[in-house]
Amino acid sequence: MVAEATEETLTREGGVREHVVGAGIGCPGSIDRSRRLVRTTSNLGWVDYPIRGQIANVLQLPTVLDNDANCATYAEWWRGAGRGLEHLVGITVGTGIGGGVMLGGKIMRGASGSAGEVGHTTIDFNGRRCSCGNYGCLEAYASGPSIAVRARRGLEAGCKSVLTELVDGDLDRISAALIYKALMLEDKYAHEVMLEIAKLLGIGIANIINTLNPDVVVVVGGVVGAGEHLFETIRSEAQRRSFRSAFETCDIVPGELPETAGIIGAAGIFISEIFEQL
Ligand SMILES: [Zn+2]
Incomplete structure (x- = not known):
């Protein structure tokens, strides 16, 4: 192949x-x-x-x-949203949540090569089980499949949304991409779900800002399809939880190299x- x-x-x-x-x-x-x-x-x-x-x-x-x-983080530093900056953190939100850290223009890999696993930082110590075996990881709430699970549960509990029509009533077909589509159709329920996800991403990003004080946090992956609304909420939640000086010098932006x-x-x-x- x-x-x-x-x-x-x-x-x-x-x-x-x-x-x-x-x-x-x-x-x-x-x-x-x-x-x-x-x-x-x-x-x-x-x-x-x-x-x-x-x-x-x-x-x-x-x-x-x-x-x-x-790789995605390096690309955004080399050719994308973080060009010319020294300290950059990339977060990839798709099937899972990954992360990469560049400090002083070099990838920081850590002692055993595991640095930057932002998706497996804990945001709820009593939280959902994650694919890594831990509980309450950011990935268990804000990855693409986790967003779909969150939306499906609400609909099963009786929430109304255009999503039900988009999948002809088959809620198992709900995906993060469809939720972004519903958001563009100004669906209130999709907006409510993504507001919650954006807050959780904002918490994860505040942890990064307070730990690493980067110039920029670049969010990469399908979730960028949720649009600028998502970023407004991510930024306000991150601001609420970060050191002021660290937040003020840090941009939180979507990646500039979708798919590539x-x-x-x-x-x-x-x-x-x-x-x-x-
Ligand atoms: Zn995990």
């Missing part, structure tokens, strides 16, 4: 195989960069999975592996590491 995708991309872009110098891989989960493995990934169920070696074998080229949220941040970042990290080795 990797070989076919490479050939397809070269054909589509008019590229030449000899000009491809290597590959960058962005993968969800905890990455062991010294052993070049995906240590664990709760959403895919992999344990010590050697994806870098497998892809390098197929391509016969130098290959670099990093966490997908680190992970890919651009994987390429950027590959380039930066190859140049560091030269």
